[in-house]
Amino acid sequence: MTTKTYAVKGMHCASCAAIITKKLSKVEGIGKADVNLATEKAKLEFTGEAVTDEALNELLGKYGYGLVAEEPPPAAEAAAPAIDRKAAAEKARQEKEEELLAQKAKVEFALPIALMVFVLMMWDIAARSFSSVPNLPIPMELFNLISMALATWMVFRIGAPFLHGIVMFVRSGAASMDTLIGIGTLTAWLYSTIITLMPEVRALLRVPDYTYFDTTIVVIGFVLLGKYLEARSKMKTGEAIEKLIGLQAKSAIVRRGSMEIEVPLEQVRKGDLVVVRPGERIPVDGAIFEGNSSIDESMVTGEPVPVDKKSGDPVIGGTINRQGAFTFTASRVGEETVLARIIAMVEEAQGSKAPIQNIADRIAAIFVPAVLVLAALTFIVWLTVGAALMDFSTALSFGIMGMVGILVIACPCALGLATPTAIIVGIGKGAENGILIRNAQSLETLSTVDTVVFDKTGTITAGTPSLTDIAPLDNSTDDDTLLQLAASVESRSEHPLAQAIVAAAKAKKIDLLEVTGFEAKEGVGVQGAIEGKSIKVRKPGPEENSRTKIGELQQQGKTVVVLESEGAALGLIALSDTIKPEATDAVRSLHAKGVKVIMLTGDNRAAAAYMAKQAGIDEVIPEVMPQEKAARIKELQAQGRKVAMAGDGINDAPALALADVGIAMATGTDIAIESAGVTLLGGDIRKVAQSITLAKATMRVIRQNLFWAFIYNVIGIPLAAGALYPFFGIFLNPVFSGIAMASSSVSVVTNSLRLKTTRLGG
Numbered sequence: 205m206t207t208k209t210y211a212v213k214g215m216h217c218a219s220c221a222a223i224i225t226k227k228l229s230k231v232e233g234i235g236k237a238d239v240n241l242a243t244e245k246a247k248l249e250f251t252g253e254a255v256t257d258e259a260l261n262e263l264l265g266k267y268g269y270g271l272v273a274e275e276p277p278p279a280a281e282a283a284a285p286a287i288d289r290k291a292a293a294e295k296a297r298q299e300k301e302e303e304l305l306a307q308k309a310k311v312e313f314a315l316p317i318a319l320m321v322f323v324l325m326m327w328d329i330a331a332r333s334f335s336s337v338p339n340l341p342i343p344m345e346l347f348n349l350i351s352m353a354l355a356t357w358m359v360f361r362i363g364a365p366f367l368h369g370i371v372m373f374v375r376s377g378a379a380s381m382d383t384l385i386g387i388g389t390l391t392a393w394l395y396s397t398i399i400t401l402m403p404e405v406r407a408l409l410r411v412p413d414y415t416y417f418d419t420t421i422v423v424i425g426f427v428l429l430g431k432y433l434e435a436r437s438k439m440k441t442g443e444a445i446e447k448l449i450g451l452q453a454k455s456a457i458v459r460r461g462s463m464e465i466e467v468p469l470e471q472v473r474k475g476d477l478v479v480v481r482p483g484e485r486i487p488v489d490g491a492i493f494e495g496n497s498s499i500d501e502s503m504v505t506g507e508p509v510p511v512d513k514k515s516g517d518p519v520i521g522g523t524i525n526r527q528g529a530f531t532f533t534a535s536r537v538g539e540e541t542v543l544a545r546i547i548a549m550v551e552e553a554q555g556s557k558a559p560i561q562n563i564a565d566r567i568a569a570i571f572v573p574a575v576l577v578l579a580a581l582t583f584i585v586w587l588t589v590g591a592a593l594m595d596f597s598t599a600l601s602f603g604i605m606g607m608v609g610i611l612v613i614a615c616p617c618a619l620g621l622a623t624p625t626a627i628i629v630g631i632g633k634g635a636e637n638g639i640l641i642r643n644a645q646s647l648e649t650l651s652t653v654d655t656v657v658f659d660k661t662g663t664i665t666a667g668t669p670s671l672t673d674i675a676p677l678d679n680s681t682d683d684d685t686l687l688q689l690a691a692s693v694e695s696r697s698e699h700p701l702a703q704a705i706v707a708a709a710k711a712k713k714i715d716l717l718e719v720t721g722f723e724a725k726e727g728v729g730v731q732g733a734i735e736g737k738s739i740k741v742r743k744p745g746p747e748e749n750s751r752t753k754i755g756e757l758q759q760q761g762k763t764v765v766v767l768e769s770e771g772a773a774l775g776l777i778a779l780s781d782t783i784k785p786e787a788t789d790a791v792r793s794l795h796a797k798g799v800k801v802i803m804l805t806g807d808n809r810a811a812a813a814y815m816a817k818q819a820g821i822d823e824v825i826p827e828v829m830p831q832e833k834a835a836r837i838k839e840l841q842a843q844g845r846k847v848a849m850a851g852d853g854i855n856d857a858p859a860l861a862l863a864d865v866g867i868a869m870a871t872g873t874d875i876a877i878e879s880a881g882v883t884l885l886g887g888d889i890r891k892v893a894q895s896i897t898l899a900k901a902t903m904r905v906i907r908q909n910l911f912w913a914f915i916y917n918v919i920g921i922p923l924a925a926g927a928l929y930p931f932f933g934i935f936l937n938p939v940f941s942g943i944a945m946a947s948s949s950v951s952v953v954t955n956s957l958r959l960k961t962t963r964l965g966g
């Protein structure tokens with residue numbers, strides 16, 4: 205199975221997306237077609253070999269659409285150069301800008317005419333209704349002739365895409381938004397032209413000489429304006445990703461031999477020694493080789509404070525070197541860099557579909573045909589029922605106005621844009637703040653979370669414990685021997701506790717002994733043999749916890765490990781970690797949202813409770829073996845809770861995967877954490893609450909959008925059909941339908957853009 209992503213050309217509306225999805229899904233060899241209106245991209249899953257681009261374009265060309273395959277990213281293992289995202293993004297933007305300019309030119313031509321006609325129309329209506337308003341100072345015949353000429357130009361030149369919609373409908377039965385506007389305006393134009401040019405037909409029908417040229421002009425003018433404004437706002441929704449792409453450096457200075465040469469970014473290789481001068485952007489990922497500096501990582505991690513880095517520290521491509529010059533060894537280039545992966549992740553997420561969108565998609569798929577049927581029905585009802593109750597000419601005129609009005613006011617666009625535009629802005633906003641959301645589904649679930657479970661070590665605490673106490677249990681061993689034995693075994697372990705013990709031994713300049721048969725037991729401890737004696741460093745058993753010395757240390761929030769030789773406990777080592785400075789704030793903001801906060805740890809109850817209390821966490825689940833963490837999450841879910849699990853993503857992967865939303869804290873440069881729905885960069889746990897705020901805000905905007913788009917159509921269509929007339933004697937002129945339709949999709953996109961200014965809080 206292969207998947208390919210394409211840019212879609214000629215897609216204007218939700219109904220277009222629905223048509224393209226339908227046509228592509230029917231093609232043999234295509235398993236799934238995902239067409240996204242907001243990103244204007246299509247993702248195809250092929251069951252076997254990919255169908256050729258030509259075949260796809262031949263199929264879609266009939267309906268006026270086209271596909272352009274996006275260059276596939278090079279395979280991860282190949283040291284292939286990055287696809288030039290910057291150039292691609294610039295090209296895409298340029299194309300869109302040109303399209304926008306063409307649209308603008310049309311609007312600038314059509315709108316003044318439409319506005320002028322609109323004013324005259326209103327004047328005419330006022331003159332007919334109020335005797336105090338004088339008649340138009342233009343002879344009716346002349347006005348009609350000018351209107352006819354302008355309307356003809358509008359329908360056939362400016363409104364050509366709408367006519368194209370009719371051609372497509374006739375040829376293939378697929379109707380889009382454009383078809384609706386096309387049929388609406390063409391009907392109004394056709395009727396008016398016949399009335400004007402063929403008085404005998406008019407006499408036959410006994411209708412007045414009232415024409416709808418003005419309506420045609422104004423509707424096309426306003427609909428175009430709406431489309432233009434919508435396209436312009438839609439471009440703004442993608443600004444976050446453009447900003448990220450803009451972070452990439454264009455070139456790098458590498459040291460080759462004794463030379464320093466500037467090479468394009470794509471030519472930087474793994475292992476290259478890269479030179480960075482003050483104020484420059486760091487081109488790729490790596491580790492500092494020589495020198496030190498303060499680096500502004502805010503654009504990538506959302507961390508506002510510059511980070512001091514010295515030799516050996518990792519640097520991230522796309523961040524800015526403040527002072528100090530240094531060289532670093534490139535470790536990741538091209539598509540493997542953190543920034544490239546962030547961009548890929550955000551792009552993917554922005555194009556994904558939220559479950560809430562399903563309903564809108566289903567409506568959009570049947571929307572246009574349903575509106576066509578409704579419009580025809582309206583016309584028929586006015587001509588039959590209406591004509592039986594009033595004179596024929598009025599009924600005919602209402603029938604036409606009603607039909608045109610329905611076709612013009614109905615707007616599947618608003619429905620289609622409601623969800624994806626908010627998703628794009630929401631996910632983009634997250635990325636700018638170091639909150640990477642995997643897909644729209646995760647965002648939707650995140651908004652419903654009522655419980656956050658934090659892993660203790662490295663999430664609530666800094667994860668860098670330090671040794672505080674050494675306590676031999678009898679007189680046969682002294683502190684240093686104890687530490688030497690422990691550190692020797694621990695030197696083979698990666699555990700934070702192990703690192704702390706080794707660091708303490710190093711600080712005391714204690715030599716490490718040779719260890720054989722090393723073994724690490726996750727969540728328990730380590731063991732090995734030194735000089736033929738078995739040594740264990742392990743957590744105290746349940747019966748040992750009550751020993752006064754151990755209990756005493758644990759009460760102080762310290763983690764105690766026991767050193768055992770040949771099965772006999774020789775002594776205790778106590779270590780203490782500190783809670784992250786922002787932990788209390790983070791917990792407080794979650795509580796303020798009504799979210800329950802739980803701390804999960806393998807550590808013993810007393811030590812864990814001490815840490816939890818400092819952070820303001822009210823519930824602790826202690827002494828959980830690593831492999832049990834997922835089961836604990838399941839228990840919480842069984843109580844009906846929506847659980848987010850926040851952990852480091854490596855040790856906690858199973859729990860993260862099982863939780864409704866897994867939140868991985870990426871402290872290093874590992875950001876593509878498989879099991880996580882959300883990855884927080886920079887290790888600041890306040891972002892947990894921020895990400896929930898963002899998710900809730902995004903879902904609120906989506907619901908508002910869907911509500912208004914839906915209500916708009918539900919109310920607008922009957923109004924345009926003339927539902928008010930029998931009760932109030934008011935008939936909505938199709939011109940107002942045009943204005944309403946223009947503002948509906950614009951307001952949806954504008955509402956989504958509002959998310960950009962959401963305050964995520966502390």
Ligand code: ADP
Nearest residue numbers: 661697699702727728729741743765805806807
């Ligand atoms: P946490 O949930 O805090 O990350 P772990 O599950 O990693 O804790 O470990 C639980 C307990 O197991 C630790 O508190 C410690 O007592 C013991 N332990 C685990 N690994 C080691 C080790 N390498 N050395 C000593 N003790 C260890």
Ligand code: MG
Nearest residue numbers: 659661806855
């Ligand atoms: Mg752990």
